[in-house]
Amino acid sequence: MAEVFTAGVQYNDWKGTAAADDADNVSIQTFFRGKGVPQDGFVVAIRAYYLSVSPGNIGVRAVYADGDGFDSVNDQIQSTDNPTFKELDIDLTLAEFFGLFKRFNVVLPMKGLGLDGRNYEIQNAR
Template identity: 30%
Template structure:
């Protein structure tokens, strides 16, 4: 599995994700408060994952943040540092104003499909 690409054991579903940064709760500040980041580091990526589950409610997920030490935004960093914290799913989503994950079953092509029911454009 590529470090910066999502993947699980069987990849039965794959897709895309998009998120807007929260106006009220900054992941970088939280990481500083729990001793995982320095004040001059900025979050340039993240991963939220859940391990093996036997059909029970998930009460904890892993949140890995990719940190860059830079005064300015660098669109092509050469090195980032990864740190991990355990949080509830609700705590993980609280770092984002909006969070949208779309996954499709492996082998299914929706490119010509009309969706009947709730959806976002």
């Protein structure tokens, strides 16, 4: 089944972007190899899904390719219009998940307002 590297939920009431910096103490590659990604696997994306009915945990999917590292996997990806990957699903606590990153930023503009990617000014509150 074809997947897309775009986040989405049932209603997409709030949809935006995310950015993160790797943590200094453990790399994403090392962490997920310890959780079951093979030694010759290279994580190309992380999908995370939180359900309010399971507070304190987050479902995480490591999307990975067989390869020798960034350059090898990048060559594979660039050589096809429809790359094929493998996946590993695990549950993490919120602390474990956010501990994978030094900084984590999510921006979720409300649907229908056309704010995604727009500049805006801050007005001081009174």
